[in-house]
Amino acid sequence: MSMRLIWEIREIYIIQNDNCYQLQIFLIRGGNLMRFDIIKPISEDQHYRILDIDGKIINEKDLPNLTDEQLLYLYRTMLFSRTIDEKVLSYQRQGRMLTYAPNIGQEAAQVGSAYAMEKDDWLVPAFRELGAWLVRGVPLKNILLYWYGNEWGSHFPEGVKVLPISVPISSQLQHAAGIGIANNIKGEKNVVVTYVGDGGTSEGDFHEAINFAAVFNAPVIFIIQNNQYAISTRRAIQTKSETLAQKAIAYGIPGILVDGNDIFAMYSATKEAIDRARNGGGPTLIEAYTYRLGSHTTSDDPTLYRENEEVEQWKKKDPILRFKKYLLSKNLITEEWDDNLKEELEKIVTTTFEEIENKSDTEIDDIFKYHYEKMPPQLEEQLKEYKEFLEGGK
Amino acid sequence: MANVLNIVQAINQALEIEMENDPTVVVYGEDVGLEGGVFRVTAGLQKKFGKDRVFDTPLAESAIVGTAVGMAINGLKPVVELQFMGFSYPAFNQIISHVARMRNRSRGRYNLPMVIRAPYGGGIRALEHHSESTEAIYAHIPGIKVVIPSTPYDAKGLLIAAIRDPDPVLFLEPKRIYRAFKQEVPEEAYELPIGKAKIVEEGEDVTIITWGAMVRDVQKASEMVKEKGIYPEIIDLRTISPMDRETFVESVKKTGRAIVVHEAPKSFGAGAEIIAVINEKAFLYLEAPPTRITGFDTTFPLPRGEKHYIPSPERIAKTIEDVVKF
Numbered sequence: 001m002s003m004r005l006i007w008e009i010r011e012i013y014i015i016q017n018d019n020c021y022q023l024q025i026f027l028i029r030g031g032n033l034m035r036f037d038i039i040k041p042i043s044e045d046q047h048y049r050i051l052d053i054d055g056k057i058i059n060e061k062d063l064p065n066l067t068d069e070q071l072l073y074l075y076r077t078m079l080f081s082r083t084i085d086e087k088v089l090s091y092q093r094q095g096r097m098l099t100y101a102p103n104i105g106q107e108a109a110q111v112g113s114a115y116a117m118e119k120d121d122w123l124v125p126a127f128r129e130l131g132a133w134l135v136r137g138v139p140l141k142n143i144l145l146y147w148y149g150n151e152w153g154s155h156f157p158e159g160v161k162v163l164p165i166s167v168p169i170s171s172q173l174q175h176a177a178g179i180g181i182a183n184n185i186k187g188e189k190n191v192v193v194t195y196v197g198d199g200g201t202s203e204g205d206f207h208e209a210i211n212f213a214a215v216f217n218a219p220v221i222f223i224i225q226n227n228q229y230a231i232s233t234r235r236a237i238q239t240k241s242e243t244l245a246q247k248a249i250a251y252g253i254p255g256i257l258v259d260g261n262d263i264f265a266m267y268s269a270t271k272e273a274i275d276r277a278r279n280g281g282g283p284t285l286i287e288a289y290t291y292r293l294g295s296h297t298t299s300d301d302p303t304l305y306r307e308n309e310e311v312e313q314w315k316k317k318d319p320i321l322r323f324k325k326y327l328l329s330k331n332l333i334t335e336e337w338d339d340n341l342k343e344e345l346e347k348i349v350t351t352t353f354e355e356i357e358n359k360s361d362t363e364i365d366d367i368f369k370y371h372y373e374k375m376p377p378q379l380e381e382q383l384k385e386y387k388e389f390l391e392g393g394k
Numbered sequence: 395m396a397n398v399l400n401i402v403q404a405i406n407q408a409l410e411i412e413m414e415n416d417p418t419v420v421v422y423g424e425d426v427g428l429e430g431g432v433f434r435v436t437a438g439l440q441k442k443f444g445k446d447r448v449f450d451t452p453l454a455e456s457a458i459v460g461t462a463v464g465m466a467i468n469g470l471k472p473v474v475e476l477q478f479m480g481f482s483y484p485a486f487n488q489i490i491s492h493v494a495r496m497r498n499r500s501r502g503r504y505n506l507p508m509v510i511r512a513p514y515g516g517g518i519r520a521l522e523h524h525s526e527s528t529e530a531i532y533a534h535i536p537g538i539k540v541v542i543p544s545t546p547y548d549a550k551g552l553l554i555a556a557i558r559d560p561d562p563v564l565f566l567e568p569k570r571i572y573r574a575f576k577q578e579v580p581e582e583a584y585e586l587p588i589g590k591a592k593i594v595e596e597g598e599d600v601t602i603i604t605w606g607a608m609v610r611d612v613q614k615a616s617e618m619v620k621e622k623g624i625y626p627e628i629i630d631l632r633t634i635s636p637m638d639r640e641t642f643v644e645s646v647k648k649t650g651r652a653i654v655v656h657e658a659p660k661s662f663g664a665g666a667e668i669i670a671v672i673n674e675k676a677f678l679y680l681e682a683p684p685t686r687i688t689g690f691d692t693t694f695p696l697p698r699g700e701k702h703y704i705p706s707p708e709r710i711a712k713t714i715e716d717v718v719k720f
Contacts, residue, residue, distance in 0.1 A: 178464020208457035376636030
């Protein structure tokens with residue numbers, strides 16, 4: 001058997017990224033250079049993490065410098081998100097609310113990342129970002145009104161730079177890229193934070209949006225909430241990549257795999273990405289490794305596709321529980337304080353829901369009025385005919 | 395010196411004027427910057443306005459339209475180019491799910507002042523996917539406007555109106571007549587109203603409703619039948635959606651006969667909508683069944699067959715005679 005030298009090894013590098021180890025081998029033949037990359041993901045206990053599941057700080061140097069007041073705000077907002085979910089789910093079971101997509105288990109991924117934003121920054125959500133909406137000032141009344149089935153829920157007050165819920169998976173990422181590119185064109189310093197799920201990484205729009213943002217160096221933070229399931233489909237069926245964060249490598253942008261149930265890690269990783277973007281460093285891809293403790297929406301039955309044991313394991317990593325342990329250990333809160341807070345938040349939801357329940361049916365005119373600045377004659381005619389029908393005329 | 399332009403030049407001038415007038419107007423798409431687009435419609439704009447406002451993008455139609463949504467929300471007026479209408483479908487989700495809906499979804503909080511330009515229609519001996527006329531697909535979607543010019547004068551005035559429109563406009567350019575003829579066009583900016591048809595030729599005997607490149611073919615057919623004493627009234631719809639129903643309904647009330655001519659397939663096309671409106675609004679004035687002359691319900695043929703597909707002036711003239719004799 002004769003052996004022929006085809007490629008000669010020229011250089012080898014081992015790089016440690018935030019989310020993986022990367023072995024780069026440069027080969028040469030004639031004048032041609034070729035690069036091989038072997039990527040070994042970091043295991044779950046090596047995700048970027050500051051607060052462990054027992055509520056202990058394991059990465060003191062990265063612990064964000066937040067005041068007690070700020071810590072309590074974060075906790076309150078996470079608990080508010082959880083409370084809203086629980087209340088709405090109970091309304092839904094009572095037939096008082098329509099389909100709902102709960103966020104339970106993902107509070108740290110949302111609240112931590114959104115809290116790293118500045119006043120002027122943009123939030124471009126998918127549809128499971130309750131925690132982020134609350135941080136960014138979307139009124140609870142809007143949120144409930146949306147899920148109650150009225151478009152006015154998506155009419156956020158002036159000054160709230162949050163886009164409406166986007167249901168078609170990943171399509172919102174394009175809008176985030178566009179807002180970011182526009183910032184560069186206008187010379188504005190604000191940044192964009194946008195969210196997608198693990199399933200959304202399989203869509204073409206995921207690729208196109210990150211690619212555009214990278215090519216045009218747009219200040220956009222793409223956060224994948226990897227909650228392990230797209231309805232019933234497991235993460236492993238979405239991609240052969242070992243991690244979702246490593247997809248950043250192909251776009252030539254930084255990527256980081258974060259413990260999505262760690263409020264401090266989510267805040268800190270997003271803050272770093274935002275600071276970089278604001279200073280002209282372009283986009284970042286963040287994989288928030290988390291778990292959807294509830295259903296996809298109220299129309300789905302998770303017991304069909306996952307074992308209860310798995311859910312129980314993840315309950316131990318509950319982001320609120322973990323943060324609470326930390327706050328208790330710091331004597332910033334007590335169990336009694338927590339109980340009172342929970343009660344207070346429940347009351348807010350009850351009162352706000354009372355404001356909309358049974359008085360939020362859509363005005364007929366509103367169905368027609370907002371398709372164009374001025375209603376075309378066709379629409380005017382259809383509206384008029386329908387009203388005449390209702391009035392028992394024609 | 396008179397400003398005599400073809401459609402390509404008229405569109406280019408409209409873009410240049412609006413970019414000068416309004417610093418928020420940006421132009422981008424595949425090959426539109428350095429090269430000035432495959433049809434050179436955007437030629438010279440990058441040189442004049444710089445790479446921040448006129449730029450080439452990665453090859454991704456969904457992102458071209460999707461980023462325009464974000465830009466429009468963030469205070470710019472993007473005018474994006476899709477290289478051919480046949481390549482607009484990767485962007486269809488963005489157009490139908492977001493471009494058309496953002497104003498209604500947010501109850502007026504966000505409107506999208508944006509234009510999507512695309513060359514459309516056949517007759518240029520092109521490869522597959524380069525000859526389609528799928529305006530009806532887009533006209534069916536509430537929330538966007540679909541505009542099709544047929545002359546340099548109209549192209550300039552309608553595009554300026556589209557850029558200034560607070561709502562999204564799909565601006566389809568009949569590429570078969572991009573350079574077919576020139577016309578004197580005012581040098582300054584002017585707007586033609588979107589949603590308003592134009593009576594190209596007045597006549598008494600039959601109303602012909604058409605648009606885009608077919609307008610010229612209908613005019614040729616009209617010359618043929620005039621020799622036989624038939625005088626058609628030709629209406630250039632100019633906007634497919636929202637459609638100017640009043641102009642053609644009034645005309646049909648006068649002539650009692652209606653023919654729709656379009657290049658797109660017959661079934662479920664814009665012609666069907668026009669005839670439905672005529673039946674609703676002018677039924678008792680009709681002296682003959684409203685008729686369509688269109689492309690076939692087939693895929694647009696490759697170049698060796700396209701002459702059979704696009705309705706010819708002869709075919710149109712024959713139908714006019716049949717309808718008048720009915």
